[in-house]
Amino acid sequence: NTSYKKGSFSGNLGFSSFETKNDRPNSNFNNLSASFLIDKKMSDNLYFNLLGIGYRSDFGSVGATYSEDYDNFQETEQYLISPQINYSDDDFRASLTFSISKDDLLGQRDISDKTQSFTDEQSVDLIIENQFTDNFLLTIGSGYSNTKFEEDGLSPFAPSPWKEGNSWEQKSGSIGFHAKLSEINEVSGNIRYDDYSDFDNPLTYDFRINTSVHESITTFLKHSIGYAPPTALDLYGFGPWYPGNPNLVAEESKNYEVGFNYNYTEKNYWGLTYFYTDYENLIDSTPQNINETSTNGFEMSSRNYLSDYFQINSSITMLRSKNKDSGEGFLDRRPELFGLISLIYEKEVLMIGTEFISKYRTKEKDFNQASAPWFKIVDADDYTVARLFSSYKFKNSFEINARIENLFDKEYSEVHGYPALGRAFHAELNYSF
Template sequence: MMSILSGRYGRLSSFALCTLTLALAEARAQEPSSPQVHALPPVSVTANLVPTPWEAVGSAVTTLTGEELEKRQTRLVSDVLREVPGLAVNRTGPLGQLTQVRIRGAEGNHTLVLIDGIRVNDPSAGSEFDFAHLLAAEVERVEVLRGPQSALYGSDAIGGVINIVTRRGQGRPTLRLSLEGGSFDTLAGRASVSGGGERYDFIAGAAGLRTHGVSVADEKRGNPERDGYRNGTGFATLNLRPSDIFELSLVGRYVDFHSDSDTEIGGVGAIDADQDIKGDQIYGRIQGRLSLLEDRWEHILGLSHVRHQRDYREAGAVTSSYEGKTYRIDYQSNVYFETLSFLDAAHVATFAVQHEDNRAVSESQWSSFDRSIDTTGFIGQYQVTLLDRLTLTGSLRHDRNEIFKDADTFRLTGAYAIPQTGTKLRASYGTGVKNPTLFELFGYTNTYRGNPDLKPEKGTGWDAGIDQAFWNDRAVLDATYFNQTIEDLIQGTGQTSANLPGRSKIWGTELGLTLRLLENLTARGAYTYSSGEDATGAELVRRPSHIASLNLDYRFLEDRAKLNLGIVYNGKQKDWAFDALWNRRVVELDAYTLVNLAGSYAISGNAEIHARVENLFDEHYQEVFSYGTPGRAGYVGINLAF
């Protein structure tokens, strides 16, 4: 573990060492125990700004638990997102390269990403979050909320929201260690310590990954150079409850990465080059929660800071630097009450204020850039549940922006539960807005001027679906039809950007099925069909019409042994290729199927060995035109818990 986090990651090594020392000091000769697995309650923490029971959620939401990520031996959060209905994941090469996630055919920067309540989209990267550097260590759950969500979350949420929540500590202090190695000279490890009681809980840890990788430019196009990647991540969460009515939460995360990269030449595509990217990310939040009137009136006040920094280098010399910063303060008040004499109704009224300052800075040999923008949003939401069956939710938001006109967005959802048949009917309708990025407005080099006359993109979307349990609750089927439009879509045109007149239209269906075939055999499948075109009628790029996945999990030998089989199918999709003058044309990328196999065996109460094979049949494929992807790879490792 220390070998991974040494040298460039000295700060993370010290952090990990302190973590281990704390764990050993607090263990105090207690007998080792296995980490306990606790089932998560059927509650969404993302859909309505307040924890909402599954049967009352009218939006399309998919939740993946940390236990599921462990069974799959997921190392990057983006990999498990490939199995979520409605999502398309594109990585520009192997590990460490730009990774975009599109929800229901919207753009990558229409996806808002939260990590432990922190908005982490990068103002210096088109207000988009790059999933390349997000390791899956100690993730408790991933929630994906699909459809326009600007009424709750403001700009960046036209497509939807992805919320990643870190595990919370509980019980006596527990130390967890993991180490693995394998193909492409890959070495990865993590360490964490966690614990908690009535008045506190905490988790702190570090994770590292190093690989010599494969060529970023497709090797089969004559690019043999290997491009490596290194990632060191440290994280900590502390929750203090000095009284029954108050909780103080502190969250911090630091990521340091170094990615070798290649270049792209018009008329040729990606080719080997002596280039690399070095950067870091810092996320932090402090939050206070006060509950009054026997938990019927809740106040939440939070302050967040996010910083993204990266240097682009050629032959070891920095050619350009980018920095994005976000400062945010938010307040939320929730009031819970009941009117039992009127339809046995339960009510939740929410008011929130969110103020955010975004700044982007860039320096290069051609130009410099330093701009910022402030936005303040006012949110009101009302939710009512009637007769424990029908839940209606309405949300309204007003945004004040120092550059654009004020914007109003809204969202309506409904859910009707039929307990006798295990059925839930649901529907939602919402509007969204995406402000132009600072670079799109003001440019950042002498060859890209920007366009200060850009208008915000506007989205409208609705969906309707059913969640149906059957076979004595051993199976759950969810089906959704969605339809959404994006008006004034912003696209690059030569040396600037412009709003595309008219509306881009996307529609499709999402299917999910979970089956407990046997007591120790579970299957989970997903399928998405989508059709999207811009206002000119051209098919949207990097949005395959067909995406499907199947995951089988099998436990045997008294649950000491586990096998997991994952299959991901990505249909044909369009992409752009550029000629020598950088005029673009549409090309088609072939469909591909990836098969992954993972297994583990508990050799004792606190030691487990594991192994996996990724891309079992050595499929050659491209997610982005002319960029390479890894072939078959194998890894083995060990997990320890004390």
């Protein structure tokens, strides 16, 4: 990864090669990726940048432990190009972004059993911000996107050759604000309208109130409603082996949050949030819509400096879920307790840290069943895994980053039947000039 800056030009160029050789047969993974970012200052207020990202990956998709496949593999190629124009002065800011991306995915067991999918997406977004007064900011946005998806292939389990797909359009407009009502009260909100070619045309919003009850304590209330159409993978799956559901409808949600933040120094804080969300037509992993579900729980986060150089950070979520259709007190792959704790030492050119990530009490589907409904609910693995990470900046503009994942080589599965990787070492070199 290299960085460059001279006059009104600046840029960044990155290249990455990643390879794993795993204990399970037919599960090796290779990835090549490259990216660039070019910035040009056109005038005192006008900027242009161009972002490009591309990658290719190949891996053996051995599948679940109860149904291993030693011949299946997947190849993926993807790229994104995105130019952007930004304008900014003291009170007015605007950005216009265009992006185009393409994705090509091939999955194959043998010459007569393969699936290839193509996704082509183009989008344009305009965002305008105006600081009318010191206490009032107005934001206006609009956007358009067009997505084309096509999938075809050969299979002994479907009429061959088969082909399916669709295209979707989305138009959107939004208006948002942030207002300081007094020394202790602030409000913010957004209203958004979306026009989907294949789904409803929803009006969604979010609204938040912040109140400073003490110089170190801020409380907040938040309410929002959301709308999420199914993805192409939800609708069409990936070939006859992993079918989708073209009859899915969009998810709708209502969310409520209340909490507080305690900033007892400039660098240190504690936060606690209670949240409750009702869903209609939640899309599960089958995939199918569940008429009514809900989740609620607490989220705690903190950042505490033990000294000028040591800090300890944490984020812990306690979650309860309910399927109101069946009465079950859980939802697929939603743990009741998960979070992380990290300890970091940082001084001048050196940073080193460790992090512990945990997940407990999770229900999920085991698809190793011989008859309908083809799955049963099981307890997922509980686990705590550790990682180490570090970086060092040299005087000659070089920087090295390194990390060790799954430090103690723990055996566990994040998804039932799919073992996680063992201990792995990663390194990265950056150069700026």
